[in-house]
Amino acid sequence: MLEVRGLTAGYGASTALFDVSLALGEGEVATLLGRNGMGKTTTIRAILGLTPPRGGEIRFRGESLAGLPPEAIARRGIGLVPEGRQVFPTLSVRENLVxxxxxxxxxxxPWTLERVYxxxxxxxxxxxxxxRTLSGGEQQMLAIGRAxxxxxxxxxxxxxxxGLAPVIRAEIWATLAALKARGQSILVVDKNLAALGRLADRHHVLEKGRTVWSGSGAAMIAEAERIRGWIGL
Structure with a gap:
């Protein structure tokens, strides 16, 4: 489904990603783990074409994404739930979804309003x-539904x-598990190792713009203390 090899990217004269590699298969859930500022969001932006890669390779469903603008990448079938939710505040819930x-x-x-509801x-x-009148948790639900x-x-x-309350976090994890059960491929950034260990098939740890560890869910559980050191928990 998605394969990233030796990805480098940055902003202006600054390089943020030096050597990022990750993989995700059809129907799998994969993670990007790491402390703040280690390159997780930049990796996502590079996959989406929002921060053009400077080197390496990104392949999606067997095709290279090199040189494609963000709108063309989105049309190939990648949906984003961005950090901070970024719903359209002046539109209604229904208008956001459609x-x-x-x-x-x-x-x-296909997903429809009725299925999202x-x-x-x-x-x-x-x-x-x-x-804008929704709670933070409801806005996250809306961002997922919109994607x-x-x-x-x-x-x-x-x-x-x-930033979500524990009860809402539990609901989001349950939703992602339900989506996985339906065959949805998912790449997720979060810091909850316990929840991610139950949900994800593959894990990737970023440190200073490099992939320093990759492994299965079982491997992550076995090396949890080492991984906590990388992600600062």
């Missing part, structure tokens, strides 16, 4: 409300549960 809706993956049973009943209850409405092959979540 604003970018498209069956980009050509699913036989079934996944997050609170969004259905607040369909006519302005997004799903593009019917992506790959769903990327940057800081999936940051």
């Amino acid at each position: 604003a970018t809706a498209a069956n980009r993956a050509g699913h036989a049973q 079934g996944l997050f009943p609170r969004l259905g209850e607040r369909a006519g409300q302005s997004a 799903l409405m593009t019917n992506p092959h790959l769903l990327i979540l940057d800081e999936a549960t940051e």
Whole structure:
């Protein structure tokens, strides 16, 4: 589904990524782990074409993404739940969901308003409300629902549960598990090793713009103390 090899990228004269590699298979969940400032968001931006790579290779569903603009990459079936949620505050919940809706993956049973409301009943209850009136947890649900409405092959979540109350975090993890059970491929950034260990198939740890460790869920559990040192827990 997604393969990144030797990725380098940066901003202006500054280099943020020196050697990032990761992989994610069809229907798998993979993680990007690391302390703040280690290159996780820059890696996501490079995959999406928002920060053009300076070297290395990014392949999605067997095709190189080199030189493609962000809109072309999105049309290939990558949906983003950005850090900070970034919902459209003046639009209603329903308007947020339909604003970018498209069956980009050509699913036989695409995501619709009704399916998103079934996944997050609170969004259905607040369909006519302005997004800025929602709680942080509800806005995260809306951001996930908005990304799903593009019917992506790959769903990327940057800081999936940051700043959310424990009960909402549990709901988000349960939602991601349900999406995985439906065959959704997911790349997720978060710091909750316990939740990620139960959910993800592959893990990748970034340190100063480099992939310093990759492994399975079982390997992450076995090396949890070492990984906690890298991610600062």
